[in-house]
Amino acid sequence: MLLILQVEHEEILVLDSDSAPMEEPQPMEAEPVEAGNAVDAPTVDDPPSVRFTWTIDNLSSLNNNTLYSDVFVSGGHKWQLLIFPRGCHLSLFVAVADWWELPSDWTICANFSLAVVNQNYNKFTVRKETQHEFNSRERDRGFRTFISLKELYDPDGGYLVNNTCIIEADIAVRKAVYHMPTTEALTIPLALQSIFYKLQYGDTSVSTKELTTSFGWGAQESFIQHDVQELNRTLCEKLEEKMKGTVVDDLQLDVKGCRDVYASFDKYVEVERLEGDNKYHAEQHGLQDAEKGVLFTDFPPVLQLHLKRFEYDYMQNAMVKINDRYEFPLQLDLDREDGKYLSPQADRSVRNLYTLHRLKFDDERITKEDMKSAMDEQYGGEDEEDVAKEFGIPVHCQRFWLWSKRRNHTYQPTRPLTLHEEAQSIGNLIHLSNNELELFLEVVEFGQDILPISPPEKTNGEILLFFKLYDPLMEELRYAGRLLVKDTGKPIDILERLNEMAGFAPDEEIELFQVFRVRSSVQCAPVEKELTFLASEVVRFRSLEKPNEDEFSLELSKTYNYDAVVGRLAHHLNLDDPSKIRLTSQSYWPEKPKTEPIKYRGVNRLSDMLNHNTSDILYYEVLDIPLPELEGMKTLDVTFHDATKNEVVTHTIRLPKESTVGDVINDLKTKVELSNKDAELRLLEINFNRISQVFSLDEKIEDISDFCTLRVEEVPEEEKDLGLQDCLVRVQHCDIDSHWTWHKFRIFGEPFLLVIHEGETLAEVKVRIQKKLEVPDEEFSKWKFSHASWSIPTPLKDSDIVSDYFQKKDVYGEDVYGAKEHFLQVEHSNNSKRPYTLNQAIIYCDSMIQKYLCDAVDGRMMVYQIVNI
Known part of the structure; x- marks a missing residue:
């Protein structure tokens, strides 16, 4: 994401005129130029201009042939104004004041x-x-x-009041684009100068x-979507390459x-302490x-x-976007x-105050927008008054409905x-419709006396239907009305x-159709007049703790929403709070609860x-707590191992999702008995009897x-x-499985x-491993290592x-727990004699072919690729 802030130039740095040497100038006269054609919409501002005001006292009493103003700064350069108050006209010029500090081939483009x-x-x-x-x-x-002295000195002219003259100068330096050296060939600097010129003066x-051609993009790249980040990176790299010497x-x-x-x-200016293993290497002084x-x-x-806004997610093995809330101040004060x-060397007299500009990008124009347009109008009106102003509907004749998506891909008010x-x-309303708020506006009919409208009285077992009338002669479709009916x-x-609603005779024969959408087309299905409005469904409920036993059944409508279903269920279970019920659907195959419950x-x-x-x-x-509160938390089942590496107990830890691993460790310390009060704990991820990750705090x-599986x-x-x-390596146990014809080993x-x-x-x-695992000599002599x-x-x-077989750090250079794909493997018989289960890892190796083994683990598909040997 890119954010561009423009400096607020209400306070201008003004230096003393003696601060830099100034040769007697040879003024160059310029003819005034007319401004370029303005585009219809307000376009992006030009590079910031600096306004300098020069007040000259006792002008008529000056004996100087040439008079210089104080020095002021614009575009990173120092400027001066000079006048020639003698002759028939006042001559007025702008001069570069710091020319003697610039290289011999310097150029500054300015308006x-x-x-x-x-x-x-x-x-x-x-x-x-x-310019x-x-x-x-x-x-x-x-x-x-510039102006005749006769007009300037006229007592009634207003240019010289109390013998004081005021001169103003606005200077905008176009160093960023127009100052770049270019060649006749189509390069990025030349293309930039061309496009900025057309933007400035074109209509x-x-x-x-x-x-894009200067980037090296051809016809193929034109059909690929490129975001502003790619453009910015390309521009920055090329600008840095072409503008050598520019800071x-x-x-x-x-x-x-x-x-x-x-x-x-x-966070950017935070001081980092380099100590311990991360000491700074100073020449002639070593690590300090x-x-x-x-x-x-x-x-x-x-x-x-x-x-x-993007960072690499090791779990997903992909770049993911950070969608955290982030605020931009209207004014950014970097002198705060x-x-x-x-730094101590910075010039504290320069004011570093930036103003936020919000720009609107559409297909053909970039326009500057105010705060209301940039924020409020992106999400529609804030209240009913905005709707009344936009649609001309009085506030008390408005009633808003929530939408719901139907199975036939149409939407209906719920x-x-x-x-x-x-x-x-x-x-606060977004959560009512799954984080996407769409409202239907009902316009209530009213007569002479307009009174506030309350929602119609609706009881259980009733549904609200909306009707539209189609006139085949006029080929018109219009809203006819609504009815509350028994389901x-x-x-x-x-x-x-x-018939009364449509204005027909009471015995007029009419046809009814249900309108629904299939893909991009709208279709109508005839409605059987003898069928009930809603078909019911008998639902069998089972406790998640006993997923194979039916507990009870309830007759529910298929169109019941989430709240209605859990409300009926809570009533049957005599629960006061329906939000404490969590539902889980049944998987297609096998017929058991899905791994993910219904949110x-x-x-x-x-x-x-x-x-x-x-x-x-x-x-x-x-x-034990409402489901919305639970979904805002993370539940972890953590197995604690004491100093002897024996499994002690499994704890369920529930913390807010924004908590860290360090919070998990601190919470667990209050629940377990440690070998000593200063003992350090770490959290490991175990997958298929292998250590797959060691989490940072x-x-x-x-x-x-x-x-x-999590282990502390x-x-x-x-x-x-x-x-x-030194380094830490992951050690795993394996044995040979004799029931297969291929050479294989099983991790346990x-x-x-x-x-x-x-x-x-x-x-x-091996000596240290035997001592650590307390293995007898006779058995340990049979162990093999690889x-x-x-x-x-x-x-x-x-x-x-x-x-020599292990790296000191992992492939990302972030810790000392060894590369994740390397293990020290100990081959020995599995004395536990536990039968093979799907949560054990089996690897099959074949020297001729590649094979893929897919095991269904808790409803998930785990794929193992066997590589050529």
Whole structure:
């Protein structure tokens, strides 16, 4: 995400005129130019201009032939105004004041306007504007005959009041684009200059073909969607390459864990302590404790912030977007808290105040929008007054309904909003329709006396139907009205009322159709007048704890929404709070509860819960807290292992989803008995009897899979002081399965982490493993060791250096728990003699072919790829 802020130039840096040497100028005269054609919509502002006001006292008494103003800054350069008050006209010029500090081949492209202010009538102010490319030979530019001295000194003219003259200058430097060196060939700088010129002076939309061609994009890339991030990265790289010597820094700010731009800046300038294993290496002094941080010496006129909205998710093996709430201040003050972001060398007299501009991008134009258009109008009106103003419908004749999606892909109103709901904010109403709020507006008919309308009295067993009338002669379709009917009633019972609604005779024969949508077409199905409005469904309910036994049955309507279903169920179970019931659908095959329960109001109707009428069974469980509150939390089943690595007990820990692994550890410490009060704990993920991950303390528990086994164990003392060349490796147990013709091994038992020292042989490691696992000598002599990955293992000999087979850090260089795909494998018989189950990992190796084994594990498909040997 890109955020561009423009500096607020209400306070301008003004320096003393003696601060830089100034040669006697040879003024260059310019003819005023007319402004380019303006586009219809308000376009994006030009680069920020700086207004400088020069007040000259006692002008008529000056004896100087040339007079200079104070120095002021615009576009990162210093400027001065100079006048020649002698002769027949006042001559007025703009000059580059810091030319002597610039390289010999310097150029500055700028637009500027000069004005002599009429202090009595501002509309008579004399103003002239032009643009110029300043360089070492043309350091100034202006107008020799700006205003005649006769007109200037006229007592009634208003230009000289109390012998004081006021001169204003507006300067906009176009250094970012027009100043880039270009060649005649179609390069990115040349294409940028061309497109910006057309944007500034054109009155139509501009083609970007020249710009994309300069990127090297051909016809094929034109049909691929490219986002603004790709464009920004390409531009920044090319600009940095072409503008050698121009100071530039790509400012990338974190979004995760930050509530606004200020929090991101605070995180960017945080001081990092380099100590322990992360000491700073200083030349001639070795490793030293140090502090590392970033501060800014200055900020540019236009500040571009790259917000890091994407990060790599190791669980999904993909880039995921961070959708956390993030706020942008209307004004960004980077001088806050006594300049906390500035280095001691920064110029504190420069004001670093930026204003947020919101830009609207459509197909052909970019326009600047105000706050109301940018925020409120993106989501529709805030209240009924906005609807009344937009549609011309009085507030007390409005009634809003929630929509629901039907099985035939049409939408229908489900229920009206209550008076309490209408008084709530839109944000509080979103949860009523699964995080997407769509409302139907009913216009209530009214007569002379307009009174507030209350929702119709609706009892259980009633449904609300809306009717439209089609006139085949006029080929018109119009809304006819609505009726509350009994769900057990029949259409034939309301034919007389429908005729009255349509204006027909009571005995007029009419046809009824149900309208529904199939893909992109609307279809009508005839309605049988003798059938009931709704067909019921007898639902068998089972407790999730006893999924194979029917407990009771309820007759429910297939169109019941979520609240109606759990309401009837709560009434049957004598529960006061229906929100404490959680439902789970039945899977297609095998016929057992699905692994994922139904989310709170996550389905629209009962038929969706029953897998679209393929099943008549629902599983329920009664919770100790309301389901919406539970869904805002993360539940983890954690097995605790003490210092001897023996399993002690399994705890269920429930914490808010934004909690970290460190919070899990702290919560568990209050529930278990540790070997000592200062013992350190760590959380491991176990999959198929292998350690697949060791979690860091700051990792969010929301990212932890719901289907893995979690283990918490004490960190041994030998692992707390690892050397620079030491590492921790994952150790797993396996045995040979003799029931198969292929060579294979089966992973079983409890895996563990083991310290491997540099230069340590397998014979030395085996001694420590035997002692750790307390294995008798006779049995341990039969154990075999190998280095294993996801392919065939490599046997190890007693003389092999074990550390040579393992990396010191994982593939991302983030921890010392060894690469995730490498293991120290211990082959021995499985003394537990437990039968093979689907939660054990079996790997089959064949030297000729690749085979894929798919096992259904708790309703999930686990795929193992067997690689060639």
